[in-house]
Amino acid sequence: MLHPVSKFVSRAGTILGGLLAAAVLALTAPAANAQIKIGFQAPLTGFAATDGKSAMIAAQMAIDEINADGGLLGQKLQLVPYDDQAKPDQAIFTANKLIGEDGVKLVVNASYSASGRAAASVFQKAGVLMIAAYGVHPDITTAGDFMFRLVHLGPPQGEATALFIGKTLHLKRISAITMDNDYGQATMDGFLAAASKYGIQVVNKYSYALSDRQFGSIVASVKRDNPDGVYATGYFFTGGPLISQLRAGGVTAPIIGSQAFDSATLIKIAGPAAEGTYVVDSFDRGRKDAALQKFFADFQKRAGYPPENVAAITYSAINLMADAITRAKSADPAKVRDALAATKNYALLTGDLIGFNKLHEIIMPINVNVVKDGKFVSFVKLDDLTAFAPPDK
Amino acid sequence: MYYVDLAVTGLSFGCMYALMAVGLTLVYGLLRILHIAHAAVFALGAYITVIVANASGSILLGLLAAIAFTPLFGMAIYRVLYQPLLSYRPDVPMIASVGLLVLMQDAFRIAFGEQGVTFQNNVYLFEIFDIGGERVNAVQIAIVVCTILVFIGLHLFTTRTRIGIAWRATVSQPKIATSFGIDAERVRYLCFAIGSALAALAGGLVGLLDNLVDPVIGYVVSYKALAIIVLGGLGSVRGTLIASLVLGLIESYGTIFIGSWLNRDAIAFVALIVLLLVRPQGLTGVRAP
Numbered sequence: 274m275l276h277p278v279s280k281f282v283s284r285a286g287t288i289l290g291g292l293l294a295a296a297v298l299a300l301t302a303p304a305a306n307a308q309i310k311i312g313f314q315a316p317l318t319g320f321a322a323t324d325g326k327s328a329m330i331a332a333q334m335a336i337d338e339i340n341a342d343g344g345l346l347g348q349k350l351q352l353v354p355y356d357d358q359a360k361p362d363q364a365i366f367t368a369n370k371l372i373g374e375d376g377v378k379l380v381v382n383a384s385y386s387a388s389g390r391a392a393a394s395v396f397q398k399a400g401v402l403m404i405a406a407y408g409v410h411p412d413i414t415t416a417g418d419f420m421f422r423l424v425h426l427g428p429p430q431g432e433a434t435a436l437f438i439g440k441t442l443h444l445k446r447i448s449a450i451t452m453d454n455d456y457g458q459a460t461m462d463g464f465l466a467a468a469s470k471y472g473i474q475v476v477n478k479y480s481y482a483l484s485d486r487q488f489g490s491i492v493a494s495v496k497r498d499n500p501d502g503v504y505a506t507g508y509f510f511t512g513g514p515l516i517s518q519l520r521a522g523g524v525t526a527p528i529i530g531s532q533a534f535d536s537a538t539l540i541k542i543a544g545p546a547a548e549g550t551y552v553v554d555s556f557d558r559g560r561k562d563a564a565l566q567k568f569f570a571d572f573q574k575r576a577g578y579p580p581e582n583v584a585a586i587t588y589s590a591i592n593l594m595a596d597a598i599t600r601a602k603s604a605d606p607a608k609v610r611d612a613l614a615a616t617k618n619y620a621l622l623t624g625d626l627i628g629f630n631k632l633h634e635i636i637m638p639i640n641v642n643v644v645k646d647g648k649f650v651s652f653v654k655l656d657d658l659t660a661f662a663p664p665d666k
Numbered sequence: 667m668y669y670v671d672l673a674v675t676g677l678s679f680g681c682m683y684a685l686m687a688v689g690l691t692l693v694y695g696l697l698r699i700l701h702i703a704h705a706a707v708f709a710l711g712a713y714i715t716v717i718v719a720n721a722s723g724s725i726l727l728g729l730l731a732a733i734a735f736t737p738l739f740g741m742a743i744y745r746v747l748y749q750p751l752l753s754y755r756p757d758v759p760m761i762a763s764v765g766l767l768v769l770m771q772d773a774f775r776i777a778f779g780e781q782g783v784t785f786q787n788n789v790y791l792f793e794i795f796d797i798g799g800e801r802v803n804a805v806q807i808a809i810v811v812c813t814i815l816v817f818i819g820l821h822l823f824t825t826r827t828r829i830g831i832a833w834r835a836t837v838s839q840p841k842i843a844t845s846f847g848i849d850a851e852r853v854r855y856l857c858f859a860i861g862s863a864l865a866a867l868a869g870g871l872v873g874l875l876d877n878l879v880d881p882v883i884g885y886v887v888s889y890k891a892l893a894i895i896v897l898g899g900l901g902s903v904r905g906t907l908i909a910s911l912v913l914g915l916i917e918s919y920g921t922i923f924i925g926s927w928l929n930r931d932a933i934a935f936v937a938l939i940v941l942l943l944v945r946p947q948g949l950t951g952v953r954a955p
Contacts, residue, residue: 480929485929538784
């Protein structure tokens, strides 16, 4: 029979040995289990799928690059994507999945206004940080302090357009053509409110739907208006046909388009008619920036087509999130939020972000592109920040 | 000048709608099925046109390819989707049709991309003719000419040829037609073949006119063509033509008066509601006793 002390020692040893083994295992466990999850919502199917696909490719590219560089805070980043189809009900559904099933605390929303706004209220209530890459509805940031937006709101874009048309192009009589969704109307509202400040007279207003591709009656009416310039809000797949038909109909006045005209496909659709078209708040592709040119080449290789604004801003959203996590030294949403709010002079692909205002809207100059020789080139940078300052409550 | 501009636009819209909707009315006339998937056939025609035109360099070849191959798709839809469901209430095949349309739109997106496909050398769109001060492009002229040819052709076909007369017989009196030795199944396949070929032609022409074929190109067709055939009097080819032209003109003139707060579709449907309240049987239909 073993001496009682020996029995105690061997029993203690076994327990200690077990604890030591467990401790060693825990400390040397592969870091793959500890990942920082970044939730991602984009319209991968449905009418907005063009933008959703670009955003998805750009986001994954950013994540892959960060992970190749060693990740953040010693952990790898994991993108947790969901398709919200640009629909509010799907946005809410996928937001709840991200919160409940995936336990995600940091989200990049690369969707349209209506869906972004629906997701914002869900995330704010759950204390989840959300960066909206390009959704322009005001309610996205007014949902609360966990919300950030990386693109100019519709109304400031419109105000900047009024500044551009009035002070840079010196045009007086303008025909205004609005696309009748959140984005098109909000942007046009900003333009109409600021027009008189720059001596612009809106001769007539027209409206069309996202599904329209034939604008015969609008073209006839604009011809009759005989304006100094035409301003239209919309997307490249409405803007392209519109420009083509305006020129074919004999309208020679300069055409100024809104941000979403900014796509190589617009030039393909309108052909020679696109020459000379201005796009306000567009992506300066020619900027002498090594990071930008690398992004261009890498995206083209991954996607098979050149990136547009949506891809660039989504890529930057992921990178800015990563930068904030690094500065906060934590993935805790409240800490990352504070780091984001304190951002100063960060280089987004789309331009230099000076900072965020109290409502977490961006303070940033606006670039205007023009189509020259079948390509977009930067025409002017509007930096009168007070002229298009975003609201701060 | 302005009002002539608008008339030309209205005519252009009207002919576009007529070509889009005629296939739908042919199918309804024969089978009393609302062939919503007609919009998918239309979109397929547009895609075949642009893909073949870009690959071969000839737009005409693209159109011919679309007209030749889309009927096979149309006939397959009949065989797979409608034929098994003929004994059920008409809304059953209609739901299947809606399902097919939704499926096809996503299939186009997956196969050809969300950005859409543009014509690499769309010479006809950029060829502008000045006819009495009105600037129109070659595609618009083609649409009007095709509409005229199609409707005259259909009229001659259904009144002067044996098959055409057999078709009309099957529409109005299917049982008696069969007892005369007319093969109703053959007539149905022919109906889908012709209806699909016309949808493909419409798709190709609209694709040329927009210079863009994207997955949602059939979207407008899916509801507007339906509205047009109801307005025209279900099953009436002549009614479809009249309703198309009327709607085209209403849209064109309507947008200048209330275009700043109602878009074209809203105007079209308000007009549709008003017209149907006044004449529920459609413009050429016969009022139910």
